[in-house]
Amino acid sequence: MTLADLVARHQIVISAGSGGVGKTTVAASLALWGALEGRRAVVLTIDPARRLATSLGLESLGSGERTISAEVFRAQGLAPRGTLAAMMLDQKGAWDALVERHAPPEARDRILTNRFYQHLSQSFAGSYEYMAIEQLCALAESGRYDLIVVDTPPTRHALDFLEAPRRIADFLDRKIIKWFVRPYFSAGWSALRAMNRTAGFLLRRLEQATGIAALAEISDFFSSMSGLFENFQTRIDRAHEILRAPGTALVLVSSPEEQVLGDAEYLSSKMSALRMPLKGVVLNRVHAEFRPGRRGRDEIGPEELEHVSALLGQTIGAAEAGELAANFVDYQALARGESLRIEQFRGGLPRGVPVVNVPNFSRDVHDLASLAGMHTHLFGTRAAA
Amino acid sequence: MPARLPLAAQRLVIVTGKGGVGKSAVTAALARALAGAGRRVLAVEVAHGGLGPLLGFDGLKATPRLVAPRLQAATLEPDDALADFVHGVFRFGMFARRLLESTSFQVLAAAAPGLPEFLVLHRLLGWVEERHLGRRAYDVVLVDAPASGHSLPLLAAPRTLGTFARIGPVAQVLRRVDELLGDATRTLVCLVTTPEELAVRETIELHGELVGRLGLPVAPPIVNALPPRRFGPDDEAALARLEGAAAGHPWVLAARHQVEHRRRALAQVATLRRALRTPVIRLPFLFAGPEAAGGVARLASDLAAAATRAA
Numbered sequence: 001m002t003l004a005d006l007v008a009r010h011q012i013v014i015s016a017g018s019g020g021v022g023k024t025t026v027a028a029s030l031a032l033w034g035a036l037e038g039r040r041a042v043v044l045t046i047d048p049a050r051r052l053a054t055s056l057g058l059e060s061l062g063s064g065e066r067t068i069s070a071e072v073f074r075a076q077g078l079a080p081r082g083t084l085a086a087m088m089l090d091q092k093g094a095w096d097a098l099v100e101r102h103a104p105p106e107a108r109d110r111i112l113t114n115r116f117y118q119h120l121s122q123s124f125a126g127s128y129e130y131m132a133i134e135q136l137c138a139l140a141e142s143g144r145y146d147l148i149v150v151d152t153p154p155t156r157h158a159l160d161f162l163e164a165p166r167r168i169a170d171f172l173d174r175k176i177i178k179w180f181v182r183p184y185f186s187a188g189w190s191a192l193r194a195m196n197r198t199a200g201f202l203l204r205r206l207e208q209a210t211g212i213a214a215l216a217e218i219s220d221f222f223s224s225m226s227g228l229f230e231n232f233q234t235r236i237d238r239a240h241e242i243l244r245a246p247g248t249a250l251v252l253v254s255s256p257e258e259q260v261l262g263d264a265e266y267l268s269s270k271m272s273a274l275r276m277p278l279k280g281v282v283l284n285r286v287h288a289e290f291r292p293g294r295r296g297r298d299e300i301g302p303e304e305l306e307h308v309s310a311l312l313g314q315t316i317g318a319a320e321a322g323e324l325a326a327n328f329v330d331y332q333a334l335a336r337g338e339s340l341r342i343e344q345f346r347g348g349l350p351r352g353v354p355v356v357n358v359p360n361f362s363r364d365v366h367d368l369a370s371l372a373g374m375h376t377h378l379f380g381t382r383a384a385a
Numbered sequence: 386m387p388a389r390l391p392l393a394a395q396r397l398v399i400v401t402g403k404g405g406v407g408k409s410a411v412t413a414a415l416a417r418a419l420a421g422a423g424r425r426v427l428a429v430e431v432a433h434g435g436l437g438p439l440l441g442f443d444g445l446k447a448t449p450r451l452v453a454p455r456l457q458a459a460t461l462e463p464d465d466a467l468a469d470f471v472h473g474v475f476r477f478g479m480f481a482r483r484l485l486e487s488t489s490f491q492v493l494a495a496a497a498p499g500l501p502e503f504l505v506l507h508r509l510l511g512w513v514e515e516r517h518l519g520r521r522a523y524d525v526v527l528v529d530a531p532a533s534g535h536s537l538p539l540l541a542a543p544r545t546l547g548t549f550a551r552i553g554p555v556a557q558v559l560r561r562v563d564e565l566l567g568d569a570t571r572t573l574v575c576l577v578t579t580p581e582e583l584a585v586r587e588t589i590e591l592h593g594e595l596v597g598r599l600g601l602p603v604a605p606p607i608v609n610a611l612p613p614r615r616f617g618p619d620d621e622a623a624l625a626r627l628e629g630a631a632a633g634h635p636w637v638l639a640a641r642h643q644v645e646h647r648r649r650a651l652a653q654v655a656t657l658r659r660a661l662r663t664p665v666i667r668l669p670f671l672f673a674g675p676e677a678a679g680g681v682a683r684l685a686s687d688l689a690a691a692a693t694r695a696a
């Protein structure tokens with residue numbers, strides 16, 4: 001299978017990987033490919049570089065979906081047969097929207113102004129990931145797109161993203177309500193009286209001993225939110241379903257650096273355990289080795305030095321030719337190191353998973369034309385015009 | 386004008402920046418540089434940031450251990466810090482265990498504003514203040530902090546948690562931590578970045594938060610992995626002009642790649658300097674990576690030069 005087959009056969013493609021490897025860029029390029037090939041594509045991006053955001057028509061946060069117009073494509077020399085929309089994840093906005101949608105009206109303001117809620121919606125580990133999945137569900141259910149490409153948040157291990165529904169589920173585990181809400185607020189704790197008495201006691205002890213006066217407030221938060229939990233559970237189940245659907249493909253993006261590849265290896269081994277198999281790999285920002293100038297020669301021997309000096313005769317002197325050679329040697333060593341690591345990494349992947357290399361371009365990839373320029377490397381060809 | 390790393394008698398040095406920019410490499414290099422200058426260093430990685438191998442020691446533990454002369458290293462797991470804290474609060478181990486075993490409590494503790502970060506800072510403060518036989522255990526505690534998304538909550542924890550804990554023992558510790566962090570004679574925060582657009586943007590934002598909002602002592606940013614200069618301006622121009630067979634020769638292609646990368650990187654350095662109105666400290670891109678023999682030592686000697694340079 002090729003990456004082109006993979007995109008053609010799936011409705012949802014998730015671009016995952018360690019921080020800074022090119023997830024956002026690859027996601028945008030994949031969605032653009034879909035649009036050029038006639039799909040109704042959308043890319044859900046997270047924290048794109050400013051110029052990429054601008055190229056996708058995303059000037060401000062929380063702006064909803066933006067469809068890229070035909071004129072914009074034409075100006076970049078592109079003629080898509082389908083359509084391309086883009087959307088930026090707005091975490092805080094998404095939480096607020098969820099509360100507005102699911103909370104009983106009388107609890108709404110109480111939740112929105114609770115300090116703990118404000119903290120949670122901005123910084124609770126996993127809530128970012130969860131909100132990305134939440135918005136993915138909304139896009140999938142809208143029926144407006146037949147290709148949804150999802151960028152993932154910059155986490156050290158992309159696993160955080162995939163485990164988000166589970167972690168959120170843990171967080172909202174009813175046990176929490178049992179432990180924290182009931183001791184303070186609820187009357188119906190008879191069934192678990194003994195345990196709750198301990199819990200309430202321990203919490204009060206903790207509060208007294210530490211002087212952290214937040215626990216009552218946190219309990220208040222949970223009691224206001226309890227109506228939400230029921231709905232959340234359905235959403236979480238739905239998120240699981242979508243992540244594991246046969247039409248969903250996980251594409252791992254990695255750079256060829258040692259530590260990053262190590263993370264990627266770990267991730268791909270964990271993904272099968274989560275029943276979300278890895279379906280493709282993009283190795284981004286690879287330094288390709290230069291082929292030797294002339295066959296059968298020592299690449300940097302004195303003969304080659306003479307040859308280059310002659311070639312560059314008038315413009316560059318012998319000393320500089322030596323520096324050229326030294327720079328070349330460093331570059332080749334870097335490129336060879338990468339290709340060895342990549343070989344080893346590929347050996348550990350499940351069979352049949354397509355792996356493509358994208359070179360480290362000497363320019364940032366931020367406009368539609370350069371995103372399309374990635375297609376030669378991702379798909380071995382440019383999109384059919 | 387090259388920047389100076391304002392390191393004098395600081396007791397706590399916190400290294401942070403975007404994910405993957407080289408925080409661990411810089412921490413390892415700083416640790417070596419400081420130990421080399423005769424200070425007794427404790428290098429701490431928070432939550433397995435990958436510091437151990439760079440110090441030539443795999444598998445750091447919660448208890449500091451000597452990895453080189455005058456240089457100890459340890460790892461700090463937020464979960465362990467929580468356990469210590471709860472055990473410290475309850476006199477009966479059984480209560481503490483009971484609370485710690487419940488998933489709900491773990492999740493709540495993780496979600497409680499500022500609490501996990503506070504616990505990490507609490508540990509660090511413990512090391513800074515630790516004494517053996519009347520003598521300081523460490524001259525300087527050097528922290529390989531989590532990536533900036535997580536380091537801001539870490540450094541803001543005294544404020545965040547402070548609104549919830551105004552009196553009591555936690556509030557007291559918070560005040561001590563807050564004083565330590567804000568005291569330029571004792572603390573220095575080092576921001577590491579690569580010369581790339583997103584990392585530079587994040588550094589500018591983080592710098593604003595740390596200096597503007599939190600009032601912390603922040604060093605000039607460290608730009609890591611800058612492609613070194615290899616060709617003079619005349620040669621660069623000549624390389625650009627080459628055509629035909631010469632332009633296609635692999636040595637020339639590799640050189641053009643280098644020149645282009647350096648140009649792009651310098652543009653980012655300029656953006657950073659303009660935004661922060663400060664010179665920066667530069668560390669070179671190492672083709673074989675900092676893990677290779679002599680890699681960390683090379684970065685350490687550059688940092689040592691920046692630390693001793695006349696202002």
Ligand SMILES: Nc1ncnc2c1ncn2[C@@H]1O[C@H](COP(=O)(O)OP(=O)(O)OP(=O)(O)O)[C@@H](O)[C@H]1O
Pocket residue numbers: 018019020021022023024025026046047048049152153154155284285286358359360361362363364365366581582583
């Ligand atoms: N193949 C490439 N060659 C050169 N530059 C690239 C390449 N791929 C991506 N970039 C550049 O690298 C930077 C980081 O890319 P991107 O934002 O896609 O990474 P990311 O994985 O989404 O990062 P984060 O984890 O911070 O979200 C961008 O400036 C982008 O233009």
Ligand SMILES: Nc1ncnc2c1ncn2[C@@H]1O[C@H](COP(=O)(O)OP(=O)(O)OP(=O)(O)O)[C@@H](O)[C@H]1O
Pocket residue numbers: 156257258259260403404405406407408409410411434435532609610611668669670671672673674675676
């Ligand atoms: N000066 C340098 N030259 C070349 N490569 C470097 C340099 N500094 C770091 N690297 C490489 O960059 C990668 C990230 O470095 P490092 O682990 O130090 O970053 P980090 O900021 O600690 O990452 P994390 O956020 O994952 O903890 C590593 O693969 C390392 O080899």
Ligand SMILES: [Mg+2]
Pocket residue numbers: 023024025046047048151152153154
């Ligand atoms: Mg991104």
Ligand SMILES: [Mg+2]
Pocket residue numbers: 408409410434435436529
């Ligand atoms: Mg690290």
